Amino acid sequence: MNASRIIRSVCDKIQLLFESGLLKYSNFKGCRHVLHAFNILSKTDVQENRVCIIRWLKPDVNWIKLNTDGSYNGKVAGCGGILRNHLGQVIKAFAGPVSGNSASVAELHGVIYGIKMCINLGYDRVWIVVDAMNILHYINSNFLFNAENYYLIRDLKQDLATITFQISHIHREGNGCVDALATLGCQFREFVVFSSNDIPRIVNGLVRLDRSGLPYIKKY
Structure with missing residues (x-):
């Protein structure tokens, strides 16, 4: 203060x-x-x-929205994700450590973990939102062209084949909830799943701002 x-x-x-x-x-x-x-x-x-106004948009009824992100602090990698309904309410969130030495690999792990969580919870209409363009390329491409992450991408596409999904990109400024979760994931020794009642305070605050429609501003 x-x-x-x-x-x-x-x-x-x-x-x-x-x-x-x-x-x-x-x-x-x-x-x-x-x-x-x-x-x-x-x-x-x-x-x-040049400025860009960014808002977190609520999904349609009967859809859920999955935001994910990855982080690498130079020593360890972590990922995080959050599932929200058409009212902007938290269904589940997660954060945890992953193997790898780049944020890109961590982001891929985050999407995979999030999709598996959706499937396990019985959700088959998922709007995936990421701030890493390479994740969109992996999912939208018909080829498993990335040798380093071949098995991760194959695993992800196999899971996506069982659900109805759409995927879009958001600037990092509008992806604050999962950015915070991914940072926490680097600090954890194992994956932690949160409900709406025990989500970390900083993330809960960002969730409330997203739900209210507060704009985030990106300067170029």
């Missing part, structure tokens, strides 16, 4: 909201003199900045 840090965070958020178009010059009518406090340029000094 450091005052300077809180003020800096508020200023940064206002600046990003302005750059994304959610705040405009008209919102500062009568107090244009504060623009410099938020690092907002005056109209005469405007520079173009």
Whole structure:
């Protein structure tokens, strides 16, 4: 609860909201003199900045959404995932260590573990969301072209063949829940499965923000 840090965070958020178009010059009518406090340029000094607004979207009724991620801290790898329903409520979440020496392999393990969890829970309509483009290539390709991960990809595709699924990409800024879980996975000695009642506090907070539709902002 450091005052300077809180003020800096508020200023940064206002600046990003302005750059994304959610705040405009008209919102500062009568107090244009504060623009410099938020690092907002005056109209005469405007520079173009590319920003992207990212939101976690709820799945349709009768579908569940599986977000997964992987992490590698230079020593150990871990993965995490979370299953949510059409209301944005948590069904299950998981985090745990995996073998491998890259985030890419960890991400692949996360998807595999998440799909197996869906199947074991009886869900056969799954919307998979990842922030690693290589996972989309593995799943959408008709070839098992990656020699290093051949058996992992084969295992994943065999499981996917038993369900109805769709897969999409999300920027890391919108995948915060599983990013936090994957980081925890690097710290665990074995896989841990969470319910909505015992999910880690930091993840629960991010889940609530996702469910509320709060936008995340990515700057280019």
